[in-house]
Amino acid sequence: MSEETVNHPVTAKKVNPQLESFKQFWRRLAKNRAALIGGIMILFFVIMAFLGPWIISTFTDWEPNKTSVANKLQGPSAEHWFGTDSFGRDIFTRIVFGMKLTLYVGFLSVFVGGIVGVILGIVSGYYGGKVDTIIMRLMDVLLAFPGILLALAIVAVLGGSLTNVIIAVGIFSVPAFARIVRGSTLSVKKLEYIDAVRALGASDFRIIFKHILPNVMSPIIVQASLRIATAILTGAGLAFLGLGAQPPAPEWGAMLNEGRQYMYEAGHVALFPGLMIVVVVLAFNIFGDGVRDALDPKMKK
Amino acid sequence: MTKYIIRRLLQTIPVLIGVTILVFSLMHLVPGDAAKIIAGEGASDQTVENIRERLGLNDPLYVQYGTFVGNAVQGDLGSSIRSGRPVMDEIGARFWVTFELAFYSTIVAVFLGLIAGIISAVRHYTLTDVTVMIIALFGLSMPNFWFGLLLIQWFAIGNWMPESLEFLKMRPSGWGDDWRQVVLPVLTLGTGGAAIIARMTRSSMLEVIGQDYIRTARAKGLTERIVVYRHALKNALIPVVTVVGLEFGGFLGGAVLTETIFAINGMGRLTIDAIRTRDFPMVQGTVLVISVLFVVVNLLVDVSYRYLNKRIDLN
Amino acid sequence: MISKDNVLEVRNLQTSFSTDKGEVRAVDGVSFDVPKGKTIGIVGESGSGKSITSLSILRLLAENGKIKGGEIRYKGEDLTKVSEKRMRELRGNEISMIFQEPMTSLNPVYTVGQQISEALISHQGMNKKQAMVRSVELLKLVGIPSPEKRVKAYPFELSGGMRQRVMIAMSLACDPEILIADEPTTALDVTIQAQILELIKDLQERLGMSVIFITHDLGVVAETCDYVAVMYAGQVVEYSDIRTLFKQPKHPYSIGLLNSLPRHDIDQEKLMPIKGNVPSPHEMPTGCRFAPRCPAATDLCRAKMPELMTDDSGNQIRCWIYSDEWPGEKEVNVYGETRIAKG
Ligand SMILES: Nc1ncnc2c1ncn2[C@@H]1O[C@H](COP(=O)(O)OP(=O)(O)O)[C@@H](O)[C@H]1O
Ligand code: SF4
Ligand SMILES: [Mg+2]
Numbered sequence: 001m002s003e004e005t006v007n008h009p010v011t012a013k014k015v016n017p018q019l020e021s022f023k024q025f026w027r028r029l030a031k032n033r034a035a036l037i038g039g040i041m042i043l044f045f046v047i048m049a050f051l052g053p054w055i056i057s058t059f060t061d062w063e064p065n066k067t068s069v070a071n072k073l074q075g076p077s078a079e080h081w082f083g084t085d086s087f088g089r090d091i092f093t094r095i096v097f098g099m100k101l102t103l104y105v106g107f108l109s110v111f112v113g114g115i116v117g118v119i120l121g122i123v124s125g126y127y128g129g130k131v132d133t134i135i136m137r138l139m140d141v142l143l144a145f146p147g148i149l150l151a152l153a154i155v156a157v158l159g160g161s162l163t164n165v166i167i168a169v170g171i172f173s174v175p176a177f178a179r180i181v182r183g184s185t186l187s188v189k190k191l192e193y194i195d196a197v198r199a200l201g202a203s204d205f206r207i208i209f210k211h212i213l214p215n216v217m218s219p220i221i222v223q224a225s226l227r228i229a230t231a232i233l234t235g236a237g238l239a240f241l242g243l244g245a246q247p248p249a250p251e252w253g254a255m256l257n258e259g260r261q262y263m264y265e266a267g268h269v270a271l272f273p274g275l276m277i278v279v280v281v282l283a284f285n286i287f288g289d290g291v292r293d294a295l296d297p298k299m300k301k
Numbered sequence: 302m303t304k305y306i307i308r309r310l311l312q313t314i315p316v317l318i319g320v321t322i323l324v325f326s327l328m329h330l331v332p333g334d335a336a337k338i339i340a341g342e343g344a345s346d347q348t349v350e351n352i353r354e355r356l357g358l359n360d361p362l363y364v365q366y367g368t369f370v371g372n373a374v375q376g377d378l379g380s381s382i383r384s385g386r387p388v389m390d391e392i393g394a395r396f397w398v399t400f401e402l403a404f405y406s407t408i409v410a411v412f413l414g415l416i417a418g419i420i421s422a423v424r425h426y427t428l429t430d431v432t433v434m435i436i437a438l439f440g441l442s443m444p445n446f447w448f449g450l451l452l453i454q455w456f457a458i459g460n461w462m463p464e465s466l467e468f469l470k471m472r473p474s475g476w477g478d479d480w481r482q483v484v485l486p487v488l489t490l491g492t493g494g495a496a497i498i499a500r501m502t503r504s505s506m507l508e509v510i511g512q513d514y515i516r517t518a519r520a521k522g523l524t525e526r527i528v529v530y531r532h533a534l535k536n537a538l539i540p541v542v543t544v545v546g547l548e549f550g551g552f553l554g555g556a557v558l559t560e561t562i563f564a565i566n567g568m569g570r571l572t573i574d575a576i577r578t579r580d581f582p583m584v585q586g587t588v589l590v591i592s593v594l595f596v597v598v599n600l601l602v603d604v605s606y607r608y609l610n611k612r613i614d615l616n
Numbered sequence: 617m618i619s620k621d622n623v624l625e626v627r628n629l630q631t632s633f634s635t636d637k638g639e640v641r642a643v644d645g646v647s648f649d650v651p652k653g654k655t656i657g658i659v660g661e662s663g664s665g666k667s668i669t670s671l672s673i674l675r676l677l678a679e680n681g682k683i684k685g686g687e688i689r690y691k692g693e694d695l696t697k698v699s700e701k702r703m704r705e706l707r708g709n710e711i712s713m714i715f716q717e718p719m720t721s722l723n724p725v726y727t728v729g730q731q732i733s734e735a736l737i738s739h740q741g742m743n744k745k746q747a748m749v750r751s752v753e754l755l756k757l758v759g760i761p762s763p764e765k766r767v768k769a770y771p772f773e774l775s776g777g778m779r780q781r782v783m784i785a786m787s788l789a790c791d792p793e794i795l796i797a798d799e800p801t802t803a804l805d806v807t808i809q810a811q812i813l814e815l816i817k818d819l820q821e822r823l824g825m826s827v828i829f830i831t832h833d834l835g836v837v838a839e840t841c842d843y844v845a846v847m848y849a850g851q852v853v854e855y856s857d858i859r860t861l862f863k864q865p866k867h868p869y870s871i872g873l874l875n876s877l878p879r880h881d882i883d884q885e886k887l888m889p890i891k892g893n894v895p896s897p898h899e900m901p902t903g904c905r906f907a908p909r910c911p912a913a914t915d916l917c918r919a920k921m922p923e924l925m926t927d928d929s930g931n932q933i934r935c936w937i938y939s940d941e942w943p944g945e946k947e948v949n950v951y952g953e954t955r956i957a958k959g
Contacts, residue, residue, distance in 0.1 A: 138319065148555065256450070282442040511678075520712065522707035523735075
């Protein structure tokens, strides 16, 4: 198996040897059950985030913020699938409306953090030297704040709001991207074909965009998926602490926080938002795992 | 080895400087006037000016930073705006609570995680493996504060509990009155970490089991048990060491949530209360202490990893 | 070969792996004998199935590998059928093995002594102390200087050659009946190679065990072996005593191999100027596997696989030229040599 590849002479220097397998990668991804399941779940959630509120407002008279003191803290029923909260609001409706906020925090923060991290990682790996040292030390500094603490400190400064949570979680995601992309960039930079491309007079900018970026795309996808999972958890945690989306926004972490006070008499109020967080985070984790396995044939049976 | 330790120590210095700069900046990055925010709405100009004076906000930035670091090194992190007590005293009273919480959680995480990971690896691609890994995936995806709430709910509400477990019903109210109250918070924090360690152990074990020296061990006619537990496990554990430090740190950070749920008077809750009341010196203090602790722990972990890995590294 | 007293007889061994791309028959028709106290060589290009053959004997295949057919008779027992427990009794005790990669074949976290002791403790019931004493003796036997000190060394403290000596010491710990050496020198420097070869030869003579010596280097075979099995694409194509193989090789592949052997030259890296490539395990020719490269190939060769046939002198050959059905010329020219066909 390995011998076949080893014996293969490196003939085509100008062709990116890793890109050739990109099609293969997609094929493997489609064959990977975990990636498929995770992907479908994510797709479903995205559709739910966009269509769900519309469907509910069009076909029912539920509203996420419609209070009804008479109906407060009711358990799940045919009328209120997930029950009602302390203001008599329909929890199911709120969860559907909150999906958008959750995905918003997950995608946007990772997008922002990812872009910054990828740029820093590529610059660091491509140019090396002092720039590399400085950037990487900077990342070390960010990584010195364990877990949720960095995001917490940032929100402490900026104040609690959904936007600030996104910024905080975004910054929190930067080092992971920077490190991974730097590593991949270093290994791509070593490939012979990069030298060949440079010899042909390509600019750094062109090399980075045309040749390095496509090559580091796959680890970025894996990282993004796993980071979105973390970001959602972190965002929910901040909201739970009252530092995220402010009431009455149907943010799941905030809903959990509200439900917490009624845990003894109405456990369902905290149960469903938590379950939803688990399911959504699970989808991203499964997807990330799947993509990583598809990328790393070593771990296959 | 000594060289490595020295190099690693030197590397820590810029990180610590960076951490202090960041923590110092917290107060200066506040949109608007920190002193005004601290004073609260409707405070008189005089009050605001007093606060500004007290915090040294009128000095040039570099002087302020110098003072901040100089004092911090001597254990002086300023005074709480709210209580007026030295930040260090407030932290000192709570430091060990959080430390213990994170420490026990690490032990639980390592213990549960290793067992699950080893079982999974030994039975890889069987139903047991799949089940364990699915549980681990859930553990990974679960917000631990939610899990904590569920635990409280189950244990505190159910009537099914035997007498001997009654203590779990106690409405948790901080540390000290009964050590057994540590159980639920530690489970809350530890399970997520256990999931990470289980996954890591499994993949590390699987990788090791594919190594040549495992085949050699089998070729000696050793039983599968000896091959797995003597030859594979020891090698597989080495990379797992690196996560332990990260986990410990994660637990320090996660304590913010866990302490809030369980009403534990640790550094985490101190941080949150300080954030809510805009007690910036206190926020700076707790954040600084937690991250310095984390840096130190990681340093220790790296050094021990290097030590354990010494034999392999040189191959 | 009637008088041969065989400790091991492999008959039509078939081993395959299940992979993403379907089943791979890595070994498909391997037969040879291992006479008592003799050394037999297994030669063939990389990928021809030598390692898989030896791992099949010890039943140490990777999880996706399985012996699909054939027999491996060790002193009358068919190793393909005995229990796993019985196999463990044999491994490292009666049949032991040295691997190609000395750098990675020792466990990095245990000392040399601990690793040698293990076999002694589990097979010979020694206690730790006795086993250590014996380990030192064994290290001395394989020519490791200051064995008392080295017994406490970790693998990373030893050079490749030293590690291979340790592997040999380990495999000899229980006085095995058969030693399988899978390319024991390939990963080593040329000077060290010669030393290790010499050591194995010497130990074989002194201890009287049988050795299965696997190599892709015909020169090494000439120096060490009594019998040779030539493998091509998962099959034994020729099995004979060493004199016959070197004087009068029969299979076109063997002839090609010998022809490409530079005379009076130690550098044997380029063993293969035979035109063409080894067939990929996924697309094996239906007929003779060597047919696409064989200068004497006929339609029969391409259509039907020749069986391994035993000739008058007891040697075995898998080639249509030596069967009654040979459709071609009587005098066959292969790589500049002439062979007389049977038909
Ligand atoms: N674990 C495996 N899975 C699939 N195929 C394998 C495996 N191990 C070996 N093979 C196949 O078996 C063939 C023979 O391998 P091997 O016996 O190692 O050759 P060699 O003669 O070089 O020792 C190789 O071509 C390889 O494709
Ligand atoms: S059977 Fe035919 S093709 Fe095969 S080796 Fe003999 S002559 Fe060549
Ligand atoms: Mg081999």
